[in-house]
Amino acid sequence: MEHPAYSQLRPVTHSVGVVLCDNPSYTALEGTNSWIIRAPGDRAAVVVDPGPQDEGHLNVLQSRAEAGGAKVALILLTHHHGDHADGAARFRQLTGAPVRALDPRYCAGGEVLTDGELIRVDGLTPTIEVVATPGHTGDSVCFFVHGAGGAAGTDDDVEGIISGDTLAGRHTTMISETSGDLGDYLDSLRKLEKRSHGVRLLPGHGPDRADAAEVVEKYIDRREQRIAQVTAAVKELGEDATVGQIVDAIYTDVDPVLRSAAKQSTRVTLRYLGLPTN
Structure with missing residues (x-):
């Protein structure tokens, strides 16, 4: 199954799949990518960016994440923009899972994310490393998915980087005039460049890419x-x-x-x- 595929769980890596929301626009490209982290056989799932408040999409997302008897244990946000986060409160109602974000205003039932934190969930094989990447917005983060449950900062088992709007699968990304900053963004890109070679990019919009570093390097060149x-x-x-x-x-x-x-x-x-x- 290839991008775009609406209302389907499209497997991308061993532990991560995506459900594409049908909300296309100039900035959202084909729509918002809602990511499901769950290895085969896992009893728990983590959903990153449930997307806009679209009841149909949220219901499909829940059914795909909980297929086979699993349970959504946690909802993570890459940043606060509505096409990624507006559906989080309703998705929490549907699943009972807490919502965690870098900005406390967007958390519900869960703690604020911290840079460098390694998230472990009972019943979930992968671990999820929080990497703060401000620039697009001040609260932007990327999630490094350690497929074998590895530790933060050790990248041997990182099977994908969920990037929100810090990196897109196609074209470039805009910097918010209200909460973004170009200097912070360049620093974040350089941080990602050091750790993204050969790692699959799992973006907030557009298709996934085999090598995130190629995208990062193009973004740095374009900004400079x-x-x-x-x-x-x-x-x-x-x-x-x-x-x-x-x-x-x-x-x-x-x-x-x-x-x-x-x-x-x-x-x-x-x-x-x-x-x-x-």
Whole structure:
């Protein structure tokens, strides 16, 4: 079974499968990937990013996660954006499982996640390492799935990285203007680059990828290129140039539909450079 496959549990690694929510959009691509962590024979399952408050999707997700008599024991959030997290409260009602996130405002019945934490669940073979990756939002985390139950920081048994919106399976990801930060994002990408070679990427949107490091390296190159372009444009146009003027200088063939996204990316870059966002 290949991506996209709606309302189906599509196995991706030995211990991880995905149910794709039917909520496609420009930012969500084909929809939100809701990840189920559960090795064959396990009595417990962990669900990462139940997605939007879509009753049909949540019911399908529960049935796939609990097939064969298993029970959803824990709900994890990669970050607070609605297409990943709005369904968490209802999914908790359906399953009785606690919700854990890096931001305490989005936890329910569970403790706040901590960077470097190794999550163990009774009845679940894999362990789940929490790796804070702020940038897309301040509360963004990735989950390293240790298929053999290994320890945090030892990557021999990491079979996949669930990345939320820190990395996408296709195209790039936007940085939130309200809670994101480009400097933090670059630091997070460099952290991931050191540990992602040959590890499968399990993104919040788009298809999974065989080597997460390839995606990370492209993201770093793309951001550094954009920083250089904005720096050059400001040097040529002056620091009083408007965001629109800078976009015109850089994005010479931008689709009008994407102009607002180009402006957002430019404002984020200007803030990183310590320049005004007129």
